[in-house]
Amino acid sequence: MPDAGAVPTRPAVRAEPDTTDLTADVAVVGAGAAGLALADALARRGAGERVALLETPRADLRSPERTWCSWQDPASPALAGSVGAVWPHADVVGPGGARQRLDLPVPYVLVRSGDHARAVGARLAAAGARRLAVTVTGLRDSPDEPRAVVRGHDAEGRPVRVRARWVVDTRPPRLPPEVPPGRTRLLQHFRGWFVRTREDAFDPAAAVLMDFRPPQPPGEVAFGYVLPTSPREALVEYTGFSAAPLDGAGYDAALRAYAATAGLPPFDVVAVEQGVVPMTDEPLPRVVGPRTVRLGTAGGATRPSTGYTFAAALRQAEAVAGALVAGRPPVPPRAYRRRHLAMDSLLLRALVTGRVEGAAFLADLFARHPAERVVRFLDGATSPWEDLALMRTAPRGPMLATVAERALPRGLRRQPRG
Structure with a gap:
């Protein structure tokens, strides 16, 4: 990998609105948790004008809005304007119904992806970072060329080319359909209902972190959790670790059954979220070219045994941003020992x-x-x-x-x- 060199003091070339050939010091592909975290970390270090954040305009290729939870300091600059709820306590419920109340050493923090995107977007705009509505279709990274080239098209289908000294690809990994011999892969999959009850039903200071009373299929794990945001509002979610997700009817049946098991009073469902995260011990290389690295789930930020990703992605992003500003190659650190x-x-x-x-x-x-x-x-x-x-x-x-x-x-x- 070539020497990163010092981040230039001049801003990246700004293109006219109809220009499709752009130049940037750092092209960040994808504006999910990891992509936003890196662009934000660079902006907070005074390098916002050197960033081009590429986000597809196609709704079918973007991750739906979801909730990210982690053990974090809610006052972290990376979470400014993004924190939706904080819980100092959590309950864990065993398969037989035994309940444990935990006094958490670090608060459990909820961040809604839409709120986070808006908060980070405001900081990026103030820092002069460019956000480009581009669907990336190709990447060329040759040791014989001074810059990597990201190719794609905008919302109208016009071709776009971004030449960058460094490319950080934060898109989800493309795992092979068949699990390689000797490797293991599960999916953490979930559907959650944002519910509103007609009477006080929740303790806003305590999350139900894992409730293992749902039926447990062989070789799988299933649990519910309840994340209260007020005495009458909460995210009630069903999560599974298995080889395949449920269909819509399966999730709704599981959520209805869990709500009854948890003893929830009558409620209205005001919003729904759903997602899938791979849990695997398959290798996920962080360096994929002379000037191209991967960050987030594709860079190993998802903990294989639990599916937790958000905190590790933030840590990786901070390290990569620090390396870029210091003039070092921006290789993401290993997310886990x-x-x-x-x-x-x-x-x-x-x-x-x-x-x-x-x-x-x-x-x-x-x-x-x-x-x-x-x-x-x-x-x-x-x-x-x-x-x-x-x-x-x-x-x-x-x-x-x-x-x-x-x-x-x-x-x-x-x-x-x-």
């Missing part, structure tokens, strides 16, 4: 082979460890000693069998059920 990825790989395999019942395993994790340790584990921040403590309480036989399987050549490993 190697030992955490190894632990995740084992847990994914134990889940899909049916050796470990996911709901009981996760509920037991909260029951047998301090909340701070579990939160740090979910966020990929535990120390080696904390990891050892967590592993000591894992089901020994199933996990040892999974370790033994992982020692086999990939072609000889057990195939998941179903």
Whole structure:
């Protein structure tokens, strides 16, 4: 990878409205969580005018509006104007109904993607960053050329070409249809109802983080959660870890059943969100060309065992922005330590082979460890000693069998059920 060089002090070339050949120091492809985070981090460092943020104008290619939750400092500059709710406490409900109240060491923070896009968009406009409505169709990055070239077209179908010293691709990864031998892939999929009740029903200071009372299909995990934003309003969501998502009728039936299990009073559904996030131990390279890197889910920001992504994407974006401004190659840091990825790989395999019942395993994790340790584990921040403590309480036989399987050549490993 060539030397990044110092970020030039001159602004990027500004094109006339009908110009389709543009130049930028940094072209950020995609305006989801990771793309917005990087553009915002550069703008906050005084490099906003050097950014071209490329977002497709096609609604069918954009992620629908959704909620991002993570353990964060709600006063972080990256979240300014974006925080929709903060919970200092959370409940975890086991498969049998046992409820634990957790005093969280770091608040659980809700960010709505639409609110975040508007808040970041205002900062980018003030910083002089360019937002281009472009559907990217190709990328050329040759070591023999001084800039990478991003090709696409605008909303009217006119061709657009952006030449950039660095390209950061934040679009979702394109995983192969078939899971490679020896690798494991699940999908974290969800549908949520934003509900409004006719009487007080929620505690705005406490989220129901995971409720494992929904039926648990073999080799899968299912749970509900309730994120209150007022005494009468909440996001009620059904989430599954499985090989395939449900259809619309399946989600609605699961949500109705969960609402009844949770004892919710009559409510109106005022909005709906839905999404899918891959959970996999397949390799996701962060560097894909001399001047092209990947960030966000495509750059490994999704925790394979939990599906959490947002906090890691923000951390990666801050590191990449710092490297660019300091004149270093903007290689995103590894989102999670190697030992955490190894632990995740084992847990994914134990889940899909049916050796470990996911709901009981996760509920037991909260029951047998301090909340701070579990939160740090979910966020990929535990120390080696904390990891050892967590592993000591894992089901020994199933996990040892999974370790033994992982020692086999990939072609000889057990195939998941179903």
